[in-house]
Amino acid sequence: MASRDQNFYLLFIFIIISSLYVFPASATFSHKLESAINIRRVNRKGPYIGLVTVFETEEDGFLSTVNFRPDPFHPFLDLSGRRFLIGKIHGKKVVYVRCGIGMVNAAAATQQMIDVFDVKGIVHFGIAGNINNSMSIGDVSIPKQIMNAGLWDWLNPDKAKGDDVAYLDIGNYNVPKGEGNNMLGSLGYSYEELYSVNGHTNSPQKVFWINTNQEWLHLAADLERMELVQCVNSSLCLPEKPKLVVGLKAATANIFVDNAAYRIFLYNTFGVSSSDMESSSVAMTCVSNGCPIIVIRGLSDLAGAQKGDNVVQKFGSLAATNAAKAVLEFIKKLPQA
Incomplete structure (x- = not known):
């Protein structure tokens, strides 16, 4: 596994190269360079x-x-x-x-x-x-x-339930009762x-x-x-x-x-x-x-x-x-x- 110093230098090189390609000679490059230097100092x-x-x-x-x-x-x-x-x-x-x-x-x-x-x-x-x-x-x-x-898996009420961990049957909370099935059906917790x-x-x-x-x-x-x-x-x-x-x-x-x-x-x-x-x-x-x-x-x-x-x-x-x-x-x- 690469050391933190190696990772820093790779990040540093990436910042420089990407900034040169995307923001040539811009203030953004200068800002990224300054941030990379400050990050290095903080992590020391x-x-x-x-x-x-x-x-x-x-x-x-x-x-x-x-x-x-x-x-x-x-x-x-x-x-x-x-x-x-x-x-x-x-x-x-x-x-x-x-x-x-x-x-x-x-x-x-x-x-x-x-x-x-x-x-x-x-x-x-x-x-x-x-x-x-x-x-x-x-x-x-x-x-x-x-x-x-x-x-969530929001289930089709006409389909069988699958392999979710648990289900919330919205029809159980119909108010008032006796109005038929709630077509919102069920939620499966994935x-x-x-x-x-x-x-x-x-x-x-x-x-x-x-x-x-x-x-x-x-x-x-x-x-x-x-x-x-x-x-x-x-x-x-x-x-x-x-x-x-x-x-x-x-x-x-x-x-x-x-x-x-x-x-x-x-x-x-x-x-x-x-x-x-x-x-x-x-x-x-x-x-x-x-x-x-x-x-x-x-x-x-x-x-x-x-x-x-x-x-x-x-x-x-x-x-x-x-x-x-x-x-x-x-x-x-x-x-x-």
């Missing part, structure tokens, strides 16, 4: 812990909670429209990025971080919807397995195709669950005793102290789940306790590259449980803060590079 100080969150509320909760110390020479690098912050938290070297909402953004930012920076693993964090009635708003879940709940450095080239493995890193989960187990935030402010508090749970299951899809019937279906069928729009994408990208991954999500709402607006508007910041506190404690537990 590695390896780093990669940190990936999603949107502004989570970022605000994180940066206001942790004592982030920017690198004095290269505090950030801007790549493909994203800003990667470089620095230290509790003396540990980190690279942080806000990826943006959805599975494509999550996978793109994660792959870019792995390709560009010398990272020894990635901590993905943010907020999520609660699917499990035994969990509560403000709790933090660190799942052991994550599924893509949005990889497998991911995992291309991996540990597999055979161009021979993806069919998987349904993506496993997070067992060693990091073991480290995170001690966090179950940590104290989490209970109040958004002096007039808005949760009825019980939030808890942190390690080892549950999570679902991801490009769907914001705010429907009680669908929440119950996900829990009863797959045993998942949280739902978000990025985690399986980050995890699958990491597993594909042989990069350790842990996911830390604060629960902001019980999907479909409330009337009117989703309570994520009330408790999203608290859930983000609790996730950030858990990330901080996990970083403390990681050994120095």
